Amino acid sequence: MFVDEALIKVIAGKGGNGCTSFRREKYVPNGGPDGGNGGKGSNIIFKVDEGLNTLLDFKYKKTIKGENGKHGSGKKQYGASAEDLVISVPQGTTIIDNDTGLLLGDLIGKGEQLIIAKGGRGGRGNAAFANAFNTAPEISEIGEEGETKNIKLELKLIADVGLVGFPSVGKSTLLSKISKATPKIAEYHFTTLSPNLGVVKTIDSRVFTVADLPGLIEGASKGEGLGDKFLKHIERTRLIAHLIDMSGIEGRDPYEDYLIINNELESFSKKLKDKKQIVIANKMDMPNSKENLDNFKSKVDVGIFEISAINGVGLDKLLIEIANILDNIKLEPIYDEDSFESHVLYKFEKEKPYSIRKEKDIWIIYGKEVEKIFKMTKFSSDEAVEAFSKKLRRMGIDDELRKKGALSGDIIKILDYEFEFKD
Numbered sequence: 185m186f187v188d189e190a191l192i193k194v195i196a197g198k199g200g201n202g203c204t205s206f207r208r209e210k211y212v213p214n215g216g217p218d219g220g221n222g223g224k225g226s227n228i229i230f231k232v233d234e235g236l237n238t239l240l241d242f243k244y245k246k247t248i249k250g251e252n253g254k255h256g257s258g259k260k261q262y263g264a265s266a267e268d269l270v271i272s273v274p275q276g277t278t279i280i281d282n283d284t285g286l287l288l289g290d291l292i293g294k295g296e297q298l299i300i301a302k303g304g305r306g307g308r309g310n311a312a313f314a315n316a317f318n319t320a321p322e323i324s325e326i327g328e329e330g331e332t333k334n335i336k337l338e339l340k341l342i343a344d345v346g347l348v349g350f351p352s353v354g355k356s357t358l359l360s361k362i363s364k365a366t367p368k369i370a371e372y373h374f375t376t377l378s379p380n381l382g383v384v385k386t387i388d389s390r391v392f393t394v395a396d397l398p399g400l401i402e403g404a405s406k407g408e409g410l411g412d413k414f415l416k417h418i419e420r421t422r423l424i425a426h427l428i429d430m431s432g433i434e435g436r437d438p439y440e441d442y443l444i445i446n447n448e449l450e451s452f453s454k455k456l457k458d459k460k461q462i463v464i465a466n467k468m469d470m471p472n473s474k475e476n477l478d479n480f481k482s483k484v485d486v487g488i489f490e491i492s493a494i495n496g497v498g499l500d501k502l503l504i505e506i507a508n509i510l511d512n513i514k515l516e517p518i519y520d521e522d523s524f525e526s527h528v529l530y531k532f533e534k535e536k537p538y539s540i541r542k543e544k545d546i547w548i549i550y551g552k553e554v555e556k557i558f559k560m561t562k563f564s565s566d567e568a569v570e571a572f573s574k575k576l577r578r579m580g581i582d583d584e585l586r587k588k589g590a591l592s593g594d595i596i597k598i599l600d601y602e603f604e605f606k607d
Contacts, residue, residue, distance in 0.1 A: 185276055186238050186240075186379065187238050187239045187240045187242070187243050187339075188235075188238070188239060188338065188340075188341075188416075188417075189239065189336070189337065189339070189340040190239045190242035190243060190336070190337045191246075191282060191334070191335075191336055191337075192237055192242050192245065192246055192247065192248060192334075192335060192337065193246065193247045193248070193332070193333070193334050193403075194228045194247075194248045194249075194300055194301045194331075194332070194333050194335060195228075195247065195248070195249040195301065195302045195330060195331075195332045196225055196226065196227055196228050196250045196301035196302055196330030196331045196332070197224075197225025197226035197227075197249075197250035197251045197252045197253060197266045197269075197304065197330045197368065198225045198252045198253065198304045198327050198328070198329050198330050199222050199223065199224055199225050199252070199253045199265075199304035199305045199306040199307060199317045199326070199327030199328045199329075200221075200222025200223045200224075200225075200252065200253035200254045200255040200256060200263035200264075200306045200307065200327045201222045201255045201256065201306075201307045201325070201326050201327050202220070202221050202222050202255075202256050202306065202307035202308045202309035202310070202312070202324035202325045202326075202327075203219035203220050203222075203255065203256040203257050203258060203309040203310070203324055203399075203458065204217075204219045204309070204310045204322055204323070204324040204379045204562075204565070205217070205218050205219040205257070205258035205259075205309070205310065206218065206219075206310075206320070207258070207259065214403070216319075216320070217309075217310040217311045217313070217314050217319075217320055217321055218258055218259050218260045218309075218311050219256060219257075219258060219260070219309030219310040219311050219324050220256030220257055220258070220259070220260045220261040220262045220263065220309045220311065221256045221262050221263065221306045221307065221308050221309050222253050222254065222255050222256045222262075222263040222306030222307045222308075222309075222325075222327045223253030223254045223255075223256075223262065223263035223264045223265035223266065223306045223313060223326065224253045224265040224266065224303050224304070224305055224306050225250060225251070225252050225253045225265075225266055225303030225304045225305075225306075225328075225330045225497070226250035226251045226253075226265075226266035226267055226268050226269050226303045226330075227250065227269070227299045227301065227302055227303045228248060228250050228269050228270040228271065228299070228301040228303075229268050229269065229270045229271065229272070229297050229298065229299050229300065230267075230270075230271050230272075230273045230277070230279060230289070230291060230297065230298055230300050230302045231270050231271070231272055231291075231296070231297035231298075232272075232273060232274070232275045232277070232291050232292075232293065232294060232295055232296045233272035233273065233274065233275075234275055234294055234295075236272060236273065236274040236275075237274050237341075237381065237418060238274065238339070239273070239274065239277070239337055239339050239503045242331060242337060248271060248327050250266065250269045250301070250330060251266035251267065251269070251270075251325070252266060252330075253265050253266050253304070253306050254266075254326060255327075256306065256324075258275070258305070258339050259551075260309070260311050262306070263306055265303075265306070266303065268303070268356050270297070273291060273337070273543050274339050275291065275293075275294065275342055276290060276291070276292055276339055276340045276341055276342040276420060277290075277291045277337055277338070277339050277340075278290050278337070278338040278339075278340060278519075279291070279300060279336075279337060280335060280336040280338065281333055281334070281335060281525055282333075282334040282335055282336045283333070283334050285526065285543075287519055287525060288300060288317070288333075288335065288525050288527035290517070290518070290519055291493065292342060292420075292515075300330050300332040300333065300335065301330060301332065302330065302565055303330045303331075304327055304328030304329050304330045304331075305327070305328045306327050306328075307324060307325030307326050307327045307328070307560055308325045309324050310322060310323055310324045310579060312408055313461075315499075321567060322359075322565050322567045322568075323562070323565055323567045323568045323571055324382060324562060324568075325560045325561070325562065326559060326560045326561065326562055326564075327560070328556060328559070328560055329556075329559055338416065340416050340417055340419055340420050340518070341379055341381060341395050341420060342393075342420050343381060343393045343394060343395035343417075343420065343421050344392040344393050344394070344421065344422050344423065344510055345392060345393070345394040345395070345421060345422070345423045345424075345425050345506060346394075346395050346397055346418040346421035346423070346424050346425065347359065347394055347395060347397060347415065347425050347427060347443060348397055348418065348424060348425070348426055348427070348449070349426055349427035349428060349429075349441070350429070350436070350441050350444075350445065351398070352425050352429070352434065353428060353429040353441075353466060353467075354427060354429065354466045354467065354493045354494070355396045355397075355398075355427050356380065356396055357493045357494055358396075358427060358464070358491070358493040358499075359380055359382045359385075359394060359396045360382075361493055361494075361496055361499060361569065362382065362394065362499055363381065363382025363383055363384050363394065364383070377394050379396060379397055379398065379417050380395070380396040381393060381394070381395050381396075382394050382395075382396070384503060386500075386503045386504055386507050387500050387503070387504065388504065388507075390507040392507060392510055394415060394425070395421065397417055397418055399416075410420070415448070415449070415452045415453075418449065418456060418459075419453060419455065419456070419518045420515075420518060421459070422458070422459075422460070422513045422514075422515055423459070423460050423461070423462065423473050423506065423510060423513060424449070424459055424460070424461040424462075424508060425462055425464055425506070426442065426445060426446075426459075426462065426463050426464065427464045427466050428441055428442060428459055428463060428464070428465055428466065428480075428487065429441070429466055430465045430466060430467055430468060430470075430473040430476045430477050430480070431467040431470035431471070431472055431473045431476070432472060432476055432586070433467070433470060433472075438465075438476050438477075439478050439479070439480050439483050439484070439558070442463070442480070442484065443448065446461075452456070455518065460509065460513055461486060462486065462487040462488070462489060462505075462506070462509070463484070463486050463487065463488045463489070464488075464489050464491060464502065465477050465488055465489065465490045465491065466491055466492070466493050467479070467492060467493075467494075468490045468491060468497070469492040469494075469495055469497065477490065483532055487505075489501070489502045489505060490527040492603060509601060520546050522529060536551070537551050537552065537553030537554060538550065538551035538553065538554040538581060539551050540581070540585065540588060542588070545594070545595065546595045546596075546597050546599065546602070547554060547585060547588075547590055547594060547595065547605070548597045548598075549576075549596060549597070549598050550598070550599075553579075554576070554579065554581070555598065555599060557572065557575055558598045558599060558601065559599075563601075567571075582589075583602075586607065590607075591605070591607065592605060592606055592607035593605065
């Protein structure tokens with residue numbers, strides 16, 4: 185089954201907890217701190233597998249969860265880090281953050297891989313907090329939570345040539361003649377229900393790939409027929425090969441077909457308008473084809489190649505010309521830099537790590553950084569609570585609360601935890 189879209193949730197592994205422990209040693213305060221750090225949680229990594237051509241596996245696997253790091257222990261024993269979880273995806277897979285709409289990655293290179301969700305770092309054990317001023321710290325950290333993301337996967341097939349045109353113009357027949365692909369062929373519309381990919385070898389031994397992209401009719405870019413589902417696969421192609429039935433045997437005008445399909449391509453993506461395109465005039469063995477082609481040529485300025493796919497006429501010349509054109513076209517990226525989440529986050533990385541708002545009589549502090557510090561604090565230790573308070577002060581939270589009118593004794597809330605503000 186061909187599946188080219190999937191919605192999944194990825195949860196990277198949580199870091200292991202740091203340990204509070206003291207060794208037994210004479211004349212050393214509390215025996216000396218020897219609590220080890222926790223191990224790192226596993227990253228979730230997507231990696232290109234050239235043997236895959238569908239996202240079918242993700243149709244049934246809706247959640248992917250990494251392993252947690254192991255906890256630290258006494259005698260300065262560090263917890264083991266979890267192995268990264270590597271998930272195979274087809275070449276041409278785009279990963280989008282479904283909550284922000286930003287692009288996480290576009291995996292097009294052979295064997296290319298990308299960290300989609302980062303595992304949490306391990307919490308520090310109390311040995312890591314020892315210094316000249318505090319030789320026996322009783323503080324250690326909880327492991328950091330791994331990243332959680334709701335993502336959308338989109339497969340956009342990587343092919344050199346995208347074969348487009350109305351249903352029943354002969355795209356599947358042509359693909360079956362020029363490659364070893366075996367698409368379903370019949371004399372009715374929408375025989376092809378998913379893209380077919382074929383590898384083509386010319387008589388001078390050059391090789392390229394062709395994708396038969398189904399379902400284009402008028403209104404395809406708005407959801408008519410099957411076009412809106414498969415138009416995205418044209419974005420990756422270097423060359424658009426527009427197959428037209430020059431016989432007009434079904435009562436359609438070849439020039440009108442040409443205009444309609446190109447309008448749908450442009451409506452779907454402005455970039456498709458500038459993509460190199462040729463016209464393949466098919467069914468030239470039929471009555472009226474020559475007359476229709478002459479009329480067509482008088483109205484367009486584009487490379488036109490005459491063939492009869494079913495009889496194999498003109499195919500060798502067509503393939504040589506396509507190979508010549510491809511020799512001069514490089515594969516261009518389909519996304520701008522501003523579409524990527526990493527680029528957007530870099531631009532705004534200097535924003536404050538917290539925000540404060542008041543709801544009724546409670547001051548609520550929120551933000552990714554302050555919530556991370558909160559989650560990694562072991563509040564069972566007075567020393568840890570004091571360290572947490574100092575971190576908030578260094579971040580400027582106390583000063584901002586005062587400016588906003590917070591008074592000693594007011595209730596402060598971070599996530600589900602409430603405490604009193606002390607001025």
